[in-house]
Amino acid sequence: MAETVVPKIMKQGKVTPWLYLAPALIVMTIFIVYPMFNTIGLSLRDKSGTASAAVTCSEDGPCWGIFENYRYALTDEIDPSSPATIWQSFWASSYGNNIKWILLMVTGTVGLGLLVALLSDRVRYEALAKALIFMPMAISFVGAGVIWKFVYDYGTQQVQIGLLNSILTGLGGKPVAWLSTPGLNTLALILVGVWIWTGFCMTILSAALKSVPSEIIEASRVDGASEWRIFWQILVPIIMPTIVVVITTMVINVLKVFDIVYVMTGGNYGSEVIANRMYTEMYKNFHSGRGTAVAVVLIVAIVPFMIINIRRFREQEAMR
Amino acid sequence: MNIERLTNWFRHLPTHIVLILLCALWLVPTLGLLVTSLRPVQAVNVTGWWTVLSPPIGSSEYAQQCSTCHGEEGDAIPDADLTDPEVVGDYPRSTQLLAMLEKEIDGQPHLEDNPLPDAQQAANIAVYLKRISGIDAPPRFTANNYIDALMGYRGKRTYLEDCATGEQALDLNCNISDLLNPRGMGRAMLNSLLVTIPATILPILFAAFAAYSFAWLDFRGRQFLFALLVGLQVVPLQMTLIPISRLYAQLGLNGTFWGVWLFHTGFGMPYAIYLMRNFLGSLPRDLFESAYLDGASHWTAFTRLAIPLATPAIASLAIFQFLWVWNDLLVALVFLGGTTPVLTYQISNMVTSLGAGWHLLTAAAFLSFLLPMIVFFALQRFFVRGMLAGAVKG
Amino acid sequence: MVKAKRRWVILSVMIIALFLLVACGGGATPVATGDSDIDCMSAQAGDEVTMLYQWSGNEEEMLNEILQPLVDACGIVLKPESTRDQALLDTRVQAGTPPDIAFWNVTQLQQYQDKLVPVDQLGVNTANYADFWKETGSVDGKWLGLAIKADPKTIIWYSPANFEVDGYTVPTTWDELDALVEQMVADGKVPWSMGLESGDATGWTGSDFIQDILLVKQGPDYVLGIMDGSVPYNDAGVKEAYEIYGKWAADETYAVGGADGTLSTAFLDAIYKPFSDPPEAMMVKQSGFAGSEIAKQFPDLEYGQDYDFFGVPGAQGLQGGSDWMMAFSDKPAVKAIFAYISSDVGGQKWAEIGFNLTPNKAGTNSYTDPILLKNAQILAETQGFTPDIGDTIPGGFGSAEWKAIVDYLNGADLDTVLAEAAQVQAEALAE
Numbered sequence A: 001m002a003e004t005v006v007p008k009i010m011k012q013g014k015v016t017p018w019l020y021l022a023p024a025l026i027v028m029t030i031f032i033v034y035p036m037f038n039t040i041g042l043s044l045r046d047k048s049g050t051a052s053a054a055v056t057c058s059e060d061g062p063c064w065g066i067f068e069n070y071r072y073a074l075t076d077e078i079d080p081s082s083p084a085t086i087w088q089s090f091w092a093s094s095y096g097n098n099i100k101w102i103l104l105m106v107t108g109t110v111g112l113g114l115l116v117a118l119l120s121d122r123v124r125y126e127a128l129a130k131a132l133i134f135m136p137m138a139i140s141f142v143g144a145g146v147i148w149k150f151v152y153d154y155g156t157q158q159v160q161i162g163l164l165n166s167i168l169t170g171l172g173g174k175p176v177a178w179l180s181t182p183g184l185n186t187l188a189l190i191l192v193g194v195w196i197w198t199g200f201c202m203t204i205l206s207a208a209l210k211s212v213p214s215e216i217i218e219a220s221r222v223d224g225a226s227e228w229r230i231f232w233q234i235l236v237p238i239i240m241p242t243i244v245v246v247i248t249t250m251v252i253n254v255l256k257v258f259d260i261v262y263v264m265t266g267g268n269y270g271s272e273v274i275a276n277r278m279y280t281e282m283y284k285n286f287h288s289g290r291g292t293a294v295a296v297v298l299i300v301a302i303v304p305f306m307i308i309n310i311r312r313f314r315e316q317e318a319m320r
Numbered sequence B: 001m002n003i004e005r006l007t008n009w010f011r012h013l014p015t016h017i018v019l020i021l022l023c024a025l026w027l028v029p030t031l032g033l034l035v036t037s038l039r040p041v042q043a044v045n046v047t048g049w050w051t052v053l054s055p056p057i058g059s060s061e062y063a064q065q066c067s068t069c070h071g072e073e074g075d076a077i078p079d080a081d082l083t084d085p086e087v088v089g090d091y092p093r094s095t096q097l098l099a100m101l102e103k104e105i106d107g108q109p110h111l112e113d114n115p116l117p118d119a120q121q122a123a124n125i126a127v128y129l130k131r132i133s134g135i136d137a138p139p140r141f142t143a144n145n146y147i148d149a150l151m152g153y154r155g156k157r158t159y160l161e162d163c164a165t166g167e168q169a170l171d172l173n174c175n176i177s178d179l180l181n182p183r184g185m186g187r188a189m190l191n192s193l194l195v196t197i198p199a200t201i202l203p204i205l206f207a208a209f210a211a212y213s214f215a216w217l218d219f220r221g222r223q224f225l226f227a228l229l230v231g232l233q234v235v236p237l238q239m240t241l242i243p244i245s246r247l248y249a250q251l252g253l254n255g256t257f258w259g260v261w262l263f264h265t266g267f268g269m270p271y272a273i274y275l276m277r278n279f280l281g282s283l284p285r286d287l288f289e290s291a292y293l294d295g296a297s298h299w300t301a302f303t304r305l306a307i308p309l310a311t312p313a314i315a316s317l318a319i320f321q322f323l324w325v326w327n328d329l330l331v332a333l334v335f336l337g338g339t340t341p342v343l344t345y346q347i348s349n350m351v352t353s354l355g356a357g358w359h360l361l362t363a364a365a366f367l368s369f370l371l372p373m374i375v376f377f378a379l380q381r382f383f384v385r386g387m388l389a390g391a392v393k394g
Numbered sequence C: 001m002v003k004a005k006r007r008w009v010i011l012s013v014m015i016i017a018l019f020l021l022v023a024c025g026g027g028a029t030p031v032a033t034g035d036s037d038i039d040c041m042s043a044q045a046g047d048e049v050t051m052l053y054q055w056s057g058n059e060e061e062m063l064n065e066i067l068q069p070l071v072d073a074c075g076i077v078l079k080p081e082s083t084r085d086q087a088l089l090d091t092r093v094q095a096g097t098p099p100d101i102a103f104w105n106v107t108q109l110q111q112y113q114d115k116l117v118p119v120d121q122l123g124v125n126t127a128n129y130a131d132f133w134k135e136t137g138s139v140d141g142k143w144l145g146l147a148i149k150a151d152p153k154t155i156i157w158y159s160p161a162n163f164e165v166d167g168y169t170v171p172t173t174w175d176e177l178d179a180l181v182e183q184m185v186a187d188g189k190v191p192w193s194m195g196l197e198s199g200d201a202t203g204w205t206g207s208d209f210i211q212d213i214l215l216v217k218q219g220p221d222y223v224l225g226i227m228d229g230s231v232p233y234n235d236a237g238v239k240e241a242y243e244i245y246g247k248w249a250a251d252e253t254y255a256v257g258g259a260d261g262t263l264s265t266a267f268l269d270a271i272y273k274p275f276s277d278p279p280e281a282m283m284v285k286q287s288g289f290a291g292s293e294i295a296k297q298f299p300d301l302e303y304g305q306d307y308d309f310f311g312v313p314g315a316q317g318l319q320g321g322s323d324w325m326m327a328f329s330d331k332p333a334v335k336a337i338f339a340y341i342s343s344d345v346g347g348q349k350w351a352e353i354g355f356n357l358t359p360n361k362a363g364t365n366s367y368t369d370p371i372l373l374k375n376a377q378i379l380a381e382t383q384g385f386t387p388d389i390g391d392t393i394p395g396g397f398g399s400a401e402w403k404a405i406v407d408y409l410n411g412a413d414l415d416t417v418l419a420e421a422a423q424v425q426a427e428a429l430a431e
Helices: A016-042 A065-075 A083-092 A094-120 A126-138 A141-152 A163-170 A184-210 A214-222 A227-255 A259-264 A274-284 A288-319 B002-011 B013-037 B059-065 B094-102 B119-132 B144-151 B159-165 B176-180 B185-216 B222-234 B237-251 B257-281 B285-293 B298-309 B311-327 B330-335 B343-352 B358-378 B380-391 C002-024 C057-074 C086-094 C107-111 C131-136 C160-166 C174-186 C204-217 C220-228 C236-249 C258-264 C267-275 C290-297 C332-342 C344-353 C370-381 C397-409 C414-430
Strands: C048-053 C077-082 C101-104 C146-152 C155-158 C283-285 C308-311 C318-327 C385-387
Touching: A016 A288, A016 B185, A016 B222, A016 B237, A016 B257, A016 B298, A065 A288, A083 A094, A094 A126, A094 A184, A094 A227, A094 A274, A094 B013, A126 A184, A126 B013, A126 B358, A141 A163, A141 A184, A141 A259, A141 B013, A141 B311, A141 B343, A141 B358, A163 B013, A184 A227, A184 A259, A184 B013, A214 A227, A227 A288, A259 A274, A274 A288, A274 B237, A274 C086, A288 B222, A288 B237, B002 B013, B013 B358, B059 B119, B094 B119, B094 C160, B144 B159, B144 B176, B144 B185, B144 B358, B176 B185, B185 B222, B185 B257, B185 B298, B185 B311, B185 B343, B185 B358, B222 B257, B237 B257, B237 B330, B237 C086, B257 B311, B257 B330, B285 B298, B298 B311, B311 B358, B311 B380, B330 B343, B330 C086, B343 B358, B358 B380, C048 C086, C048 C332, C057 C077, C057 C332, C057 C344, C086 C101, C107 C318, C131 C385, C146 C332, C146 C370, C155 C160, C155 C267, C155 C290, C204 C220, C204 C236, C204 C267, C204 C283, C204 C318, C204 C397, C220 C385, C236 C397, C236 C414, C258 C397, C267 C283, C267 C290, C308 C370, C318 C332, C318 C370, C332 C344, C397 C414
Parallel strands: C048 C077, C048 C101, C318 C385
Antiparallel strands: C101 C318, C146 C318, C155 C283, C155 C308
């Protein structure tokens, strides 16, 4: 296994590895591990953090005892009156929104990233094209919020200073309130996310494509395979491991998405995602118990994807 | 030969179209920001940025309704010279203008056979008249937004105008020291640098140590610990703010640079270790073996072999961490706050504050992109290489 | 290789120099000049006070100008921080490193009641404050916050010039206002300009409007009842107010752009619409600060002729935004600021600078701005001053109220959204 990577010949003291690890272990314990346990502890307590969460149970409603905050985090947004309303309210909740984000943003970034990677490989202005697509990665979320204001702005006058509504009214349509219409605003925000993250996917996928030996492709061309077939039956299977990594990495990123929503709608108009809900509970409603319970739910949701990523890394190590 | 190249090019035409279209789509929002930041405040809220090169508001209405009599320049009738501010000053808005147009001149309707313009048209004409009479003739482009943003000017005119008349606010001196005004982007940029540079160096240093240990030293639980540390990426940053803030209060680190540096170091660590470990682990084993046979200690191997060879990984990590810290808002907000405002903090404060206009905000936002853009375009090569090391290195 | 090394050395020297530059650039200590009317409360020159407030830009400058005489007289050093993000204040307080003085909402008095220094221990001149200010600023009988700035919200802005052109007159009763609105709609004019969008605080303009309707239809006791929980937020009276508001706000013949317009227009943009050329609407309901916003956006307009305001007709009592000064420390420099703000000199200076209204009675005759003068009279004559409902109930009721308004305009069932807000109200007040 991977343990054999270290040359046996390199003798060392028992302490040496830990000396090298010490600075990293110390800061990570303080800044990540300690807050994580603190969070788990607080999620079982009431809003002031002094009493058990069970005291906040209402007499007539359902109660999960010490896990009361989790009941709130998981079920408060759900309307249980009928199966239809359960589905509807779930789909409109922060969890539903996060699922929309994952479905659309991951397919959007990976799909477009792959497309640009494929196309730019065949042109001479490859570097320029890639730089343009990648550029938004260097822009802050606050800045991106300002940038997209001039795309989504909704004006009540004839003149629109938002690009999209200007096009719509120019074609004779009515302006659309992109950011304040529930449902639609999540799509509008996801578009911003795709704009920012496509460059990331493109770069990694492009490198994977370039590492595919050209002889294989040439050979299939000679055999008369169409470009479409070459793509689906040769390229995609070869770079599949990379695609999986990109997808899981993006899923982790998207689950933690916060800034775009925070900057552009503040989580209003039903555009809230899980991380925003946590922030709102903690800092707007000052309910640390509920906020931390939402945080724990979020961590639990991310863990499986992290495990996939780490497992793949170890497989790679083993192959070496 | 040429024909072959031509047909080849045509075969690739769909590729070019799709690619150029995508690039254009990606560029347009940022372009809008740049253009807006260069427009005068009067224009930003009234017309879209893409109209910046079209004729001024009201010129078409003027040409249609007024130019036959008043002339294209507006000065054809000496008794009603539309370039005279005193004449135009009486009709600043559509209501006054329409009232005047309804009156007859020598028994003839003012506009002869033409119908009266509607309110919107009249308003546009009024704006145009103010322009040609010089009452209010904003230029197409201006650099004032950038000056105002840099100096932290928040008044009703512009920094240069206020300073010219000596009516500047209490916190402005109208000299080069204003660049350090705590409310300006100039000072914020300096603060951002002070936060970013150490917060980039520290995590890379710590991660390099740890990665060396993971890659070339042997100890129990090596793989498990590594997976654990990398797995800590799952922790969302927002939830650590309060516990860390409490801790800082006891240590007196709130509001200090050290607080921010250390926080970013902690949170940059999982990814940095992952990437560095990947890179160091992929270096040829013989290299380390022969160094060790020559009697090199681990410290020598680390400083003389691992670090120099890992330069590409360090460079790319540096860029990543630089961008991350530079663009971060939350950590700077909570741990530094307003006494040492950084760029993102200033911008978000302008977004939420009463009456800070979009002209200033766009200029401020563009200023904040400047450095990351330079870093990114200059070091793109490293950036990409590092990302690959992190994701697909086998 | 050598060359590269030298470059690094130069770079690091430059960076170190930069650090030193900033570290030392603290600025000189101001020297006390001594103004006999200002009591420094034995604060020493060079004493520092950290302050946290939500004002920025123009507002921040006005506060600076108001405090300048005190700074000149006592030589204290102000360390202000400006943010709209309440998370900043809260993390500081939770961490045990609060600012010396915070300027925030009345809810924070309750939220931080254990950590605040009572106002009467800070050398405040209590005679300058009306009783309702003391009562509102007290928690469990302890006076914890000094009302520092008031802005009557129960007013409506309009353009006298436009009213004259169309032959409208200022209404004096609610029925007249209702009739005027219908008349405008019949004439093809849009009566209201509304805008709810305000980032993190989206919805607050709607809650102001609804509270004014409550003051008209139910009166101040009812509103206070909502604040102490004796009136649940889904009471019939509240529902009626929502329906009146919704009828206007969600219909494009009554409000610019209908529901979409109301929801996505920024509150500042909404202020401009009745005064643009041509006007998009006839009236906008907004606090006193709208006056200076109009003046800034349209420098050619004149107060009294092109823009003016009238009290919401029929409103019993006044609703107002108010900002509160609270102390987390009782060091001399903090006392000096409280003493100065509550003194005659401070009140007059505040009114002179015209940072909205000062609750300090000494300021009443010192306003130079006609808008503030008119507002000050309205404030002086009011039967009572009810603070904002959302500002008063702790525990996130404010954002629940905003959410209810936004959801209602977005088409949600009114009974459901009010029931949800009422639940938050009950939970918040149960503790």
